[in-house]
Amino acid sequence: MTGPVLSVRDLVVEIPTRRGVLRPVDRVSYDIAAGEILGVVGESGAGKSMTGNAVIGLLDRPARITAGEILLTGEPIHGLNGEALRRLRGRRMGMIFQDPLTSLNPLLTVGDQLTETILEHLPVSAAEARKRAIAALEEVGIPAARQRIGSYPHEFSGGMRQRVVIALALCAEPELIVADEPTTALDVSVQAQIIALLKRLCRERGVAVMLVTHDMGVIAEAADRVAVMYAGRLAELGPVREVVGNARHPYTAGLMASTPSASGGHRRLRQIPGAMPRLDAVPDGCPFHPRCERAEARCRQAPEPMLQTCDGRAACWFPVVADEEVPA
Amino acid sequence: MLAYIIRRVAQSVLVLLITGFVAFSMFSYVGDPVENMLGQERTQADVDRLREQLGLDQPFVVQYAKFLGQAVQGNFGLSYRQGRPVSDILSERLPATLELAAVSGLMALAGGIGLGIFTAIRRRGVGANVIMTLSLVGVSLPTFLIGILLIYVFAVQLGWLPSFGRGEVTDLGWWTTGFLTVSGLKALVLPAITLGLYQMTLIMRLVRTEMLEVLRMDYIRFARARGLRERAINFRHALKNTLVPVITITGLQLGSIIAFAIITETVFQWPGVGLLFINAIQFVDIPVMAAYLMMISVMFVAINLVVDLLYFAIDPRLRVDGRSGGH
Ligand SMILES: Nc1ncnc2c1ncn2[C@@H]1O[C@H](COP(=O)(O)OP(=O)(O)O)[C@@H](O)[C@H]1O
Ligand SMILES: [Mg+2]
Numbered sequence: 001m002t003g004p005v006l007s008v009r010d011l012v013v014e015i016p017t018r019r020g021v022l023r024p025v026d027r028v029s030y031d032i033a034a035g036e037i038l039g040v041v042g043e044s045g046a047g048k049s050m051t052g053n054a055v056i057g058l059l060d061r062p063a064r065i066t067a068g069e070i071l072l073t074g075e076p077i078h079g080l081n082g083e084a085l086r087r088l089r090g091r092r093m094g095m096i097f098q099d100p101l102t103s104l105n106p107l108l109t110v111g112d113q114l115t116e117t118i119l120e121h122l123p124v125s126a127a128e129a130r131k132r133a134i135a136a137l138e139e140v141g142i143p144a145a146r147q148r149i150g151s152y153p154h155e156f157s158g159g160m161r162q163r164v165v166i167a168l169a170l171c172a173e174p175e176l177i178v179a180d181e182p183t184t185a186l187d188v189s190v191q192a193q194i195i196a197l198l199k200r201l202c203r204e205r206g207v208a209v210m211l212v213t214h215d216m217g218v219i220a221e222a223a224d225r226v227a228v229m230y231a232g233r234l235a236e237l238g239p240v241r242e243v244v245g246n247a248r249h250p251y252t253a254g255l256m257a258s259t260p261s262a263s264g265g266h267r268r269l270r271q272i273p274g275a276m277p278r279l280d281a282v283p284d285g286c287p288f289h290p291r292c293e294r295a296e297a298r299c300r301q302a303p304e305p306m307l308q309t310c311d312g313r314a315a316c317w318f319p320v321v322a323d324e325e326v327p328a
Numbered sequence: 329m330l331a332y333i334i335r336r337v338a339q340s341v342l343v344l345l346i347t348g349f350v351a352f353s354m355f356s357y358v359g360d361p362v363e364n365m366l367g368q369e370r371t372q373a374d375v376d377r378l379r380e381q382l383g384l385d386q387p388f389v390v391q392y393a394k395f396l397g398q399a400v401q402g403n404f405g406l407s408y409r410q411g412r413p414v415s416d417i418l419s420e421r422l423p424a425t426l427e428l429a430a431v432s433g434l435m436a437l438a439g440g441i442g443l444g445i446f447t448a449i450r451r452r453g454v455g456a457n458v459i460m461t462l463s464l465v466g467v468s469l470p471t472f473l474i475g476i477l478l479i480y481v482f483a484v485q486l487g488w489l490p491s492f493g494r495g496e497v498t499d500l501g502w503w504t505t506g507f508l509t510v511s512g513l514k515a516l517v518l519p520a521i522t523l524g525l526y527q528m529t530l531i532m533r534l535v536r537t538e539m540l541e542v543l544r545m546d547y548i549r550f551a552r553a554r555g556l557r558e559r560a561i562n563f564r565h566a567l568k569n570t571l572v573p574v575i576t577i578t579g580l581q582l583g584s585i586i587a588f589a590i591i592t593e594t595v596f597q598w599p600g601v602g603l604l605f606i607n608a609i610q611f612v613d614i615p616v617m618a619a620y621l622m623m624i625s626v627m628f629v630a631i632n633l634v635v636d637l638l639y640f641a642i643d644p645r646l647r648v649d650g651r652s653g654g655h
Contacts, residue, residue, distance in 0.1 A: 056553060058549065058552060058553060086555050087555060088555070089552070089553055089554065089555035090554040090556070091555055094553070095550070097546055097549065097550055097553075099546060102546035102547060103546050103550045105547040105551070105565050105568075106643075107568045107569055107572070107642065107643065107644065108564075108565070108568075109644075116560065117554045117555070117556065120554075120555060120556055120560075121555060152644040152645070154645045165550070168550070168554060172554075172555070
């Protein structure tokens with residue numbers, strides 16, 4: 001295959017405030033290939049949404065990209081202005097938000113919202129757009145799509161609405177989807193269906209998916225590779241089986257130990273002591289060292305080693321060695 | 329839907345009965361019209377005869393029932409002052425007020441919505457901030473002062489527009505209109521601005537607040553994420569959602585335009601029902617006053633009803649039909 005659909009290189013997002021500049025995203029790098037799901041996981045406030053918003057070009061002021069690159073199929077898009085970005089959004093990259101109840105305009109029918117998106121981006125007639133809208137609803141598993149196209153969002157259940165949202169994000173056939181906590185607001189029973197749908201669409205269409213979540217269970221279920229974020233930085237990046245089963249970064253290991261589904265339920269759940277630092281109080285050295293049981297003098301003084309996208313797995317001076325952490 | 333409308337109409341009738349009662353009973357204690365009508369040289373016999381003629385000797389409840397029965401037929405009795413049927417006097421005066429209210433209402437609506445959208449979309453711009461500051465002045469200046477200022481500038485100093493009256497009107501038989509002559513149109517300008525300015529600033533501020541609120545919603549963000557144009561986002565997605573809450577308050581505002589017309593009509597000596605009412609108060613012309621109040625409350629109730637129906641038309645969530653997908 002050719003290169004990755006999305007390449008993020010040393011991305012820095014900063015928020016100027018009265019008491020100094022905050023860095024919710026600090027030198028983050030990763031790639032996503034076509035047909036691949038990259039899970040981005042971390043505690044609330046780790047900078048996951050900021051990263052996703054930066055990619056899609058929807059950072060809220062005053063946050064802005066101050067360094068690094070975002071490449072979409074090799075072309076830099078981090079410097080694009082409003083109109084050029086707008087043309088990419090929806091057409092080449094789509095976004096799915098957390099809450100399907102509020103993502104859809106309550107006063108427009110599902111069909112209106114689909115066709116307006118299709119007509120905005122694709123050179124098709126209104127009749128063809130309608131046909132594609134129906135096909136898009138069918139593809140995401142809405143029963144009787146032809147009849148439902150004239151329905152308003154409130155006439156769908158939560159899970160069905162998230163399917164509509166996915167159809168909307170995909171209807172102009174983008175190459176990249178950023179899904180920000182797409183299952184968090186849904187019932188547990190529906191979550192698995194939505195994840196399965198995302199996986200299927202990703203495989204069938206070869207879309208690159210950035211799946212943002214704080215739920216390790218979702219990651220284990222859906223992702224091909226995982227990026228673990230902590231205090232705006234990448235802590236660990238690697239194939240999902242290895243990261244979940246064999247975490248190198250002490251933070252990832254702690255995260256696994258505190259997740260019931262990922263730890264297989266046969267271990268006692270452990271919590272990581274302390275809390276993630278606030279952005280205006282990120283400690284020197286490795287940001288995780290105050291909570292880390294492996295921390296030594298070096299972790300307090302020197303910044304953690306930068307994680308190389310290709311080879312290195314964990315941004316840690318003293319990564320967990322495989323055989324010492326694998327349970328019997 | 330039909331049940332809802334029937335319920336609303338029933339409520340409206342109840343409201344009208346109550347306002348009718350309040351108006352009627354209030355006026356019964358305002359003063360004795362007989363005193364005014366007969367002047368100084370009168371005998372007790374004259375007084376009694378007139379009281380009987382006017383039905384004032386009967387018990388209160390009977391008077392009220394009679395009043396209602398007649399009112400439903402559009403008959404409000406004779407004006408104490410002019411001795412002519414109140415309904416005739418009202419229908420002569422009504423076109424002037426309705427034309428004035430319609431013009432200033434449209435102005436307030438178009439200007440208010442337009443400026444509201446503008447100040448919301450360009451909320452950091454210079455123009456928006458200037459308009460917002462000016463609108464504070466518009467809200468805080470009393471209507472009569474605005475009227476007098478406008479008269480001073482455009483009628484007295486510049487001499488462009490007339491300062492009082494309706495100008496030349498065309499009689500269509502059942503309606504007199506000022507729309508068909510130049511002088512009639514000119515005469516409308518200042519009173520319409522005076523009457524509409526306050527409502528326009530209110531609508532503008534309301535639209536702005538609502539629109540800013542809506543622009544923060546997730547579905548606007550999602551519309552952006554789908555790459556829709558700003559135009560479509562502002563006017564298709566945001567405006568429609570803005571209008572839902574705006575409609576209610578705007579509807580009530582339009583109702584109050586007719587009520588507020590009293591002041592404007594007095595300032596501009598506009599020959600409408602408001603001026604009629606003011607003159608009626610001075611003369612304790614109870615039938616005219618009661619009829620005027622009833623008319624105003626009918627308008628308020630009718631506007632409310634229309635507003636509710638508009639609400640239905642614009643917001644699908646209120647329409648209950650069989651297609652609901654359940655939750
Ligand atoms: N306008 C802002 N001013 C200051 N800090 C902000 C602002 N917006 C977001 N943040 C901070 O940025 C960090 C990253 O947020 P976010 O990306 O939403 O986290 P996540 O999605 O991982 O939960 C958080 O710590 C949040 O408090
Ligand atoms: Mg988030």
